[in-house]
Amino acid sequence: MTVGSKVKQTLSSLKGIKSTLEVYTLQTGDQETSGAYKESLHVINEVLDDLEKRVQTLEFEEPQYKGL
């Protein structure tokens, strides 16, 4: 596996975590819990942004592995 595809894998599993957490944020009735989930989602979004930028750079460097 190339570095690019590894990073993409991590990116997608992080996206999976994000979406599951979003569901839990909606499902839970408790303020404190949903607050903690929201704060975590915020941080995860920052990490996702960084990783997406990195993927773009990698695709630019290795155009032959572009796409999925």
Place this chain on the structure above:
Amino acid sequence: MKDWIVILLRSGSLFFLTLALVRIIGKRNLSSLNPFNYVNYMVIAIITALISVNVIKNFILGLIALAVWVVLPIALDYLAIKSKWIHDLVNGKPTVLVKDGKVMEENLIQVRYTGEELLRELRSKSAFNLADVEFAVMETTGDINVLMKSDKKPVTPYDLGRKVSPRPESQTVILDGNILNEPLSNLGLNQDWLKVQLENIGVSPDNVFIGQVDGSGDLYVDLFDDSLEAPLPKVKQLIYANLEKCQADLTTFALETGDSQVKNMYINNANKIEQVKGKLEPFLLR
């Protein structure tokens, strides 16, 4: 009128009357009655029985007696809510039997308890060792409640300094294969959601004996067919494990890359995931 008809009518009407009266008096637990409440219930029962079998010939007089024994306790209860003085007069005060780990002998005599009886009651609260008891009090109902010394109490998450997530009560959404709509809508969910969840774990609603949704929205089912293994909700543990994996991945990327700026970005993000893990741990794992 023949005697048997009289008895039949009296008993029948009193049956329902007493049922209603006992409901009015309230749903206080029988075991937490104070002695006077107990006498009160006895008198009501005896009066009812006497009217019912025609020992008290005059039905109306019997009912008056019954009414007094029902209305007065209710009135007293209301007054006791309003006034502390009346409350203490009616219910009495709790008596402290053990204070600061020392038995109060005078109070023991006051409630006419022997040391033997005190020890028996303490044992029934699983305080086998008098040295472990910090405080014990006899409630107005005659029960004894015990506070153990703080180093003998069961450990709570608070003692361990661990944060745990609040766990709201679970709602039962399936009973005997029937989907209950009210608990579902209390949680802000609907039948479609439930059907999707059941499909995910691969069981049909008819096969579910009891289904409960916990406070975080996870479904737990008990099946009629015990040979089938219903999966426990493990989504939260899975999220946590995935977070750990992502963190490890990021650290690996940081080691693999040669570019120092990118390395810093990866390390920075790995730390962020670490923070998220710490924050979510009480909610996802406990």
